[in-house]
Amino acid sequence: MSMRKSLAVVALAAPLALVACGGGEKQEAPAAAPATTQAAAPAAGAGGAAKGSASISGKISFAGTAPASEKIKVSADPYCQKEHKDGLERKTVDVKDGGLKDVFVYVKSGVTGTYPAPTEAVELDQQGCMYKPHMVVLQVGQPLKIKNNDETLHNIHPRPTVNQEFNIGQPRKGMESTKSFDKKEVMIPVGCDVHPWMRSYISVLDNPFFAVTDEDGKFEIKGLPAGEYEIEAVHEKLKSQTGKITVKDGEKATLDLSYKG
Numbered sequence: 001m002s003m004r005k006s007l008a009v010v011a012l013a014a015p016l017a018l019v020a021c022g023g024g025e026k027q028e029a030p031a032a033a034p035a036t037t038q039a040a041a042p043a044a045g046a047g048g049a050a051k052g053s054a055s056i057s058g059k060i061s062f063a064g065t066a067p068a069s070e071k072i073k074v075s076a077d078p079y080c081q082k083e084h085k086d087g088l089e090r091k092t093v094d095v096k097d098g099g100l101k102d103v104f105v106y107v108k109s110g111v112t113g114t115y116p117a118p119t120e121a122v123e124l125d126q127q128g129c130m131y132k133p134h135m136v137v138l139q140v141g142q143p144l145k146i147k148n149n150d151e152t153l154h155n156i157h158p159r160p161t162v163n164q165e166f167n168i169g170q171p172r173k174g175m176e177s178t179k180s181f182d183k184k185e186v187m188i189p190v191g192c193d194v195h196p197w198m199r200s201y202i203s204v205l206d207n208p209f210f211a212v213t214d215e216d217g218k219f220e221i222k223g224l225p226a227g228e229y230e231i232e233a234v235h236e237k238l239k240s241q242t243g244k245i246t247v248k249d250g251e252k253a254t255l256d257l258s259y260k261g
Contacts, residue, residue, distance in 0.1 A: 099217020
């Protein structure tokens with residue numbers, strides 16, 4: 001094949017790869033901004049409600065026997081197989097010493113006033129053929145920066161019910177795309193059509209009063225004004241749990257919730 005014909009084949013193949021993964025999204029140059037998975041609470045002013053001084057912390061527990069880890073075969077993609085020679089294990093109910101990891105905890109009702117979205121982006125990374133973090137939370141209008149840190153093709157395909165659906169292909173390591181959501185919505189499932197085991201969840205709120213439990217099941221929601229609130233804990237597989245609590249200015253209140261297997 002002549003050099004001219006080789007170049008023509010490469011030029012045609014590149015756009016086809018992007019279309020196959022839901023391309024068409026303008027890709028951005030990688031930025032050096034630090035990653036974050038949660039929005040920072042805004043300060044008072046700028047047309048928004050005043051930041052409070054109360055906080056709610058606690059532990060989300062799981063009582064019972066957690067399901068066994070799910071075994072995932074990654075042999076369909078040579079890069080993923082290289083990264084995980086023995087395959088992948090995924091815990092849909094991740095329990096440590098009774099604490100439940102990756103539970104989305106937020107103030108379901110009781111918040112008044114408006115809270116402008118932070119301009120700092122929340123990041124969703126693709127690393128080791130998995131989404132990181134598993135739970136992503138941000139505010140309405142806040143940027144979501146989606147990154148590919150793998151040397152293989154990924155696509156990001158959220159399936160919301162009230163926000164606009166999108167599907168972005170990222171065939172090369174270092175690619176980044178930025179999106180945002182204009183409506184509140186809890187637990188939007190995110191998948192990769194190329195690697196069906198990849199799963200993440202995006203929640204979008206109109207205020208900064210939320211948290212995601214750590215590996216010990218602990219959480220903390222800061223900056224609350226005094227008031228009475230309903231707190232909801234949402235897990236991807238288990239039935240949601242709720243509790244009510246009243247906090248005063250400067251108070252560090254505690255609320256524990258429990259799931260049963």
